[in-house]
Amino acid sequence: MHTLLVIVILTLVDEGYLQKSCPDCLFEICDTNYGICLAGCKEPKWGKYCHIDCPEYCADCYQNSGECSKCHQGKWGKNCERLCPELCLNQECYQTNGSCVRCQSGSWGQRCENLCSDFCLNSTCDINSSKCLNGCEKGRYGDNCNLWCSPGCFDDICLQTGTCISGCKELFYGNQCDKRCSSNCQPSDCHKQTGMCVSCQIGFYGNFCTSICPNCINSTCDKRDGYCIHGCESEWSGYKCDVRKISSISKTNVALVISICSGVVVAVFILIFILRKGGRIWWPRSNRLKFTSSQESDGSTLERTPEISGHYEAPSDVTSQIDHGYTSII
Known part of the structure; x- marks a missing residue:
């Protein structure tokens, strides 16, 4: 809109309706008859004829009211009479409320009155949230770098998210290397993402080597499903050697019980027969x-x-x- 107004005024000048002889008017253009500046004033002037100086600390002011529209560096307020907070970077603050545009290194907040975390890299943090902008010092992570990297991180270095940069130390796994491999893994290390064991120590099986090989000869079984590779110990059978065999002693005991029961039944029948033939019924x-x-x-x-x-x-x-x-x- 302002550009269009300027074009119109310049056109009127060319046509002779306006004169170009007003030094304080913008483009030095004013009304031919009254000398009123139609396009505005040069900085820092205000008034119809742009003959009044703006307040001392104004970089510019409104033509009609004289109120500051822009302050000199380090000032804020309606008439730019107030100082910007001391920790504002380059003493720049917003004219309306005095809050800093940016903060000096190591501080944050509307007036840069708060200190960034000591662990922010280069002591730089976001002016509104205090989040460290350039990452964390070695061994730290988190928005404010107030958390320690996992002791499982190789070289104790991690990203600001906590993810280990150089991978995990032995015995640890996971993105943050904060989980321990099973103590039954053989070798003791495991897959760095899943934690699954490459192989198991003798006597164990399963992805994490947490299941025990039952009754296998030499305690050796297949890592995948627990199958006893060398067979079962005595008194045991089955795919995983988890079924107990019936011993010879047990078989003898069963036969003895059956024999006794059969004898009792026969004796009862004989007694009944005798009683019916010669006894009292x-x-x-x-x-x-x-x-x-x-x-x-x-x-x-x-x-x-x-x-x-x-x-x-x-x-x-x-x-x-x-x-x-x-x-x-x-």
């Missing part, structure tokens, strides 16, 4: 024998009429007697 009242008698001239005889179920036949010399609701046969 109790029959329920509902199944007892019913007898009728007939008188003959030479004596009395018993005639039996069995009404019992089953195949038992009482001897010819049976007698019946009632005992507690049961018939006893002897």
